Amino acid sequence: MSDHSNASEVVIVGGGIYGTSLAYQLALAGKTVTLLEAGEIAGGASGGPGERGVRANGRDLRELPVCAIAQGLWATYQQTFEGGVGYRRLGGLQVYDVSYGHREHEVLGRMAANAAAQSMLGTPSEVLTRDQALAREPELSPAIVGAIYCPNDGVGDHTFATRQFAKEAAKAGAIIRTGAKVSEIVHTKSTATGVKLESGEIVPVGDRLVIVANAGAEALLKPVLKPHELGPIWNLMPQMLYVSNPLNKTINHLLSHAHRRLAVKQVPDGTLMLSGGAHVAYTPEGLWKGSLSAMTQNVTDAVQTFPFIDNSTFLKADASRVETVSVDHIPLIGQAEGLANMIYGYGWSGHGFAISLGFTKLFAEWIQTGVKPEALDPFSPMRFHRPAEILAAAPLGRVAA
Numbered sequence: 001m002s003d004h005s006n007a008s009e010v011v012i013v014g015g016g017i018y019g020t021s022l023a024y025q026l027a028l029a030g031k032t033v034t035l036l037e038a039g040e041i042a043g044g045a046s047g048g049p050g051e052r053g054v055r056a057n058g059r060d061l062r063e064l065p066v067c068a069i070a071q072g073l074w075a076t077y078q079q080t081f082e083g084g085v086g087y088r089r090l091g092g093l094q095v096y097d098v099s100y101g102h103r104e105h106e107v108l109g110r111m112a113a114n115a116a117a118q119s120m121l122g123t124p125s126e127v128l129t130r131d132q133a134l135a136r137e138p139e140l141s142p143a144i145v146g147a148i149y150c151p152n153d154g155v156g157d158h159t160f161a162t163r164q165f166a167k168e169a170a171k172a173g174a175i176i177r178t179g180a181k182v183s184e185i186v187h188t189k190s191t192a193t194g195v196k197l198e199s200g201e202i203v204p205v206g207d208r209l210v211i212v213a214n215a216g217a218e219a220l221l222k223p224v225l226k227p228h229e230l231g232p233i234w235n236l237m238p239q240m241l242y243v244s245n246p247l248n249k250t251i252n253h254l255l256s257h258a259h260r261r262l263a264v265k266q267v268p269d270g271t272l273m274l275s276g277g278a279h280v281a282y283t284p285e286g287l288w289k290g291s292l293s294a295m296t297q298n299v300t301d302a303v304q305t306f307p308f309i310d311n312s313t314f315l316k317a318d319a320s321r322v323e324t325v326s327v328d329h330i331p332l333i334g335q336a337e338g339l340a341n342m343i344y345g346y347g348w349s350g351h352g353f354a355i356s357l358g359f360t361k362l363f364a365e366w367i368q369t370g371v372k373p374e375a376l377d378p379f380s381p382m383r384f385h386r387p388a389e390i391l392a393a394a395p396l397g398r399v400a401a
């Protein structure tokens, strides 16, 4: 039996950027909060070497309004937290070239349309010609056609930020427990009453249970969600490649590419970090296996975009962090149908760091008011089921057409 006399109002499972930033916001708002983390804070996808892109440029349009909230908050916390959150607003460039089978006018049209849509959805975006892009980023290959520039994009030291939120949450009164792996959600017919730890201890839940355990979420949720509430998801392990910068060149922006699987960041010591779509093999035990082909693809795309990188030497590859991905690359955020006081969010699909503060602000609002913010509607797992209902209700002629 769980002892409810000392239950925290909100129990959060997962000590990544989602769990820690939510714990901070709720504790600051006066809620009693316990955060349970299986390992250490930032031991999952929110930790590891280098920096993460804090990027709205090129993002799924459904995420942009939330991303705009997040980018404002990154700037605010960088100023208001003692020591900041490791956030640098460098501006972002998404580079375009004419890929095989396309025409320059299509590429230019796509750039203009994307920039207009992004601006309308809260991400100021400007189309740059080739010369304008080269003026901002002189080391770019002159073969590019142009770029979309987003002044609010930047980078963040994810490990530092996650630890800073945990520290500030604790200062605001949250209980942060590490080495506390949850094995099971304890519940009555309609309410989550506690969580059971691997040690056998039951941590009671006061009002709300929040599961933001990323790659650990599905195992906890499966026994309590109805089959249609579970989304089509899988795990991947993105590879980060680090190369030297022997010519001491500077890359001024967070750089991504519209057609190549490439992201380039220059970390504060000058080293170049290459990523953006090369993954390694995943096993459920968390072991990983790198591959020459993943590195080759990444380096080739980097050299095509920044020719000077051909002078670099290999420093290291890191692919030790697991991330859960959803089939349409936007997250699954819901409230369990059977357990009305439990909410969950996962499936950030490889770009969840940048947008995290926007989502956790909305989670905090939801928990405080009891009303789910409309901005979260596009992320409901029901999006995979509603089309069937709509088709069933539609007149036959229209379906056939």
Ligand SMILES: Cc1cc2nc3c(=O)[nH]c(=O)nc-3n(C[C@H](O)[C@H](O)[C@H](O)COP(=O)(O)OP(=O)(O)OC[C@H]3O[C@@H](n4cnc5c(N)ncnc54)[C@H](O)[C@@H]3O)c2cc1C
Pocket (backbone or CB within 6 Å): 013, 014, 015, 016, 017, 018, 019, 036, 037, 038, 039, 040, 041, 042, 043, 044, 045, 046, 047, 051, 052, 053, 054, 055, 158, 180, 181, 182, 183, 212, 213, 214, 215, 216, 217, 220, 237, 238, 239, 240, 319, 321, 322, 323, 346, 348, 349, 350, 351, 352, 353, 354, 355
């Ligand atoms: C290599 C890599 C590069 C990335 N690059 C970018 C980028 O450039 N820009 C961007 O925006 N995003 C990026 N992402 C994605 C981003 O880092 C993640 O979406 C984000 O960190 C997820 O945060 P989280 O808090 O949900 O998960 P996590 O940080 O994984 O935290 C979940 C925590 O839950 C804990 N946990 C799991 N199961 C249990 C359990 N049963 N009981 C208790 N605790 C449990 C885990 O130990 C873990 O610490 C990248 C991800 C990776 C892996």
